[in-house]
Amino acid sequence: MLILRSEIDGTRVRAIDELVARGARGPSGRPVTFVEDPSHAEVVLHRPEFDRGRLARSFCGNGILFSDGEHWRERRRIMQPSFPPRDPDHHLQDVMWAIPGFVRRFEAAAASGATLGVVEETVRYTVRVLYRSVFGQELPEDHDRVKVILDYFDSIGGVLAATIFPELKLDGRSMSEIRMKASAMDAEVDRLIEVRRAGAAAAVEKGNDALGRIIEQVGDADGGVGVRDEVRSLLVAGAETSSNTLGFLLLMLAAHPEARTRLEREIDAGSNGASPFLDAVIFETLRLFPPVWFQTRETTAPVTLGDRRLEKDEMVFVSTALIHRHPDLWSEPDSFMPERFLPRSEGAWQPPHRYAFFPFGGGRHLCLGRHVAMHELRIAAREIVGRFQVDLVESTPLAAELGVVLKPDRKIRVRVVERERTPR
Numbered sequence: 001m002l003i004l005r006s007e008i009d010g011t012r013v014r015a016i017d018e019l020v021a022r023g024a025r026g027p028s029g030r031p032v033t034f035v036e037d038p039s040h041a042e043v044v045l046h047r048p049e050f051d052r053g054r055l056a057r058s059f060c061g062n063g064i065l066f067s068d069g070e071h072w073r074e075r076r077r078i079m080q081p082s083f084p085p086r087d088p089d090h091h092l093q094d095v096m097w098a099i100p101g102f103v104r105r106f107e108a109a110a111a112s113g114a115t116l117g118v119v120e121e122t123v124r125y126t127v128r129v130l131y132r133s134v135f136g137q138e139l140p141e142d143h144d145r146v147k148v149i150l151d152y153f154d155s156i157g158g159v160l161a162a163t164i165f166p167e168l169k170l171d172g173r174s175m176s177e178i179r180m181k182a183s184a185m186d187a188e189v190d191r192l193i194e195v196r197r198a199g200a201a202a203a204v205e206k207g208n209d210a211l212g213r214i215i216e217q218v219g220d221a222d223g224g225v226g227v228r229d230e231v232r233s234l235l236v237a238g239a240e241t242s243s244n245t246l247g248f249l250l251l252m253l254a255a256h257p258e259a260r261t262r263l264e265r266e267i268d269a270g271s272n273g274a275s276p277f278l279d280a281v282i283f284e285t286l287r288l289f290p291p292v293w294f295q296t297r298e299t300t301a302p303v304t305l306g307d308r309r310l311e312k313d314e315m316v317f318v319s320t321a322l323i324h325r326h327p328d329l330w331s332e333p334d335s336f337m338p339e340r341f342l343p344r345s346e347g348a349w350q351p352p353h354r355y356a357f358f359p360f361g362g363g364r365h366l367c368l369g370r371h372v373a374m375h376e377l378r379i380a381a382r383e384i385v386g387r388f389q390v391d392l393v394e395s396t397p398l399a400a401e402l403g404v405v406l407k408p409d410r411k412i413r414v415r416v417v418e419r420e421r422t423p424r
């Protein structure tokens, strides 16, 4: 047991409801609190008593994505200049660099009639963006890092699931598989650092890639553990988040032809500026299938949450996936309705609560890569939907995999055909 697969019923990922209903236990043995109220989410994500916790750290190290307190603050200070909040286009050139290779794979599939693996293709694309923007390294468009990364995700997802849901036992075979996958990832992490130290070409040109800053400022005093932890953290944060959103977006459009036609018309009209419906499709996909489907925290001191008192060392899961579908916050919460995000006559769309829609998290850990991610999604979706019709292959039903991230089932394949542009 490494991967938890789930049917998708309409848009509903069945296993999420089942897992929450079943309940989970943290490492201390006490039940996990699932947060489904947006005002409680706000408290958890902002108050210092809610720490990232030891659970994820024990598998993935003490990098920026899993740490907290002074250690985390220092790492965020080092990395922030590589993701300048006032310059959302900072990594646009890295996305533009990766796009032609991504489109060429769809072109080739359309020409040959071969099917494409959605997860494989989207991860191949986002890994190329990540490696160039964050590690300063350029991978060829048919690179082979996808398997190592996906396997590593499966293994940490498996360990996490088996820790909090003890009935999902990991047998000896699964454990040795996990160790193998983790050591393949360790080798990739070491390779990335080695290449960057030797002066990777793209990094030298750009100058402020996150890995360069980490190597320079974290250094080797701890035998290289700190640098390795950060690389692992960045891989987990950036390789399989935007890719999964892009995958679900293509699958949702395949299942909702009216939305696809509306988007095709917007793209064909060729506005170079705002693309309101495209953004609405991206947001609706992030609402229904947030890659970070829960954000885990552990209490460092007794604290009150709503009318509950939590003791020290309790686990809390801020359940983004549940809040994004809460019937008190959303009308027809399980329907794919991008229109809900469109601007109205009275102005831009406003969430019913600040933490009703928060795919990129919030508080001090707000996603550093959110602008990179939005560029990856906007540009890839515009290119692919603008040129191709992407349809689910009938033999692969819509399904999801649940691990550290929520993603389309790795087995899902799509058929691609070049499409006619809508006449003006």
Ligand code: HEM
Residues within 6 Å of the ligand: 064, 065, 066, 076, 130, 134, 234, 237, 238, 239, 241, 242, 243, 245, 290, 291, 292, 295, 296, 358, 359, 360, 361, 362, 364, 365, 366, 367, 368, 369, 370, 372, 373
């Ligand atoms: C659709 C794509 C993405 C989504 C939905 C997403 C979501 C998130 C969320 C929810 C968090 C907060 C986790 C927590 O509070 O525990 C986070 C943190 C983070 N993300 Fe993203 N992310 C995406 C893409 C990316 C990309 C492409 C990168 C890198 C290029 C990135 C880098 C990071 C980093 C470094 C953090 C840690 C921030 C901190 O703790 O200070 N993310 N992301």
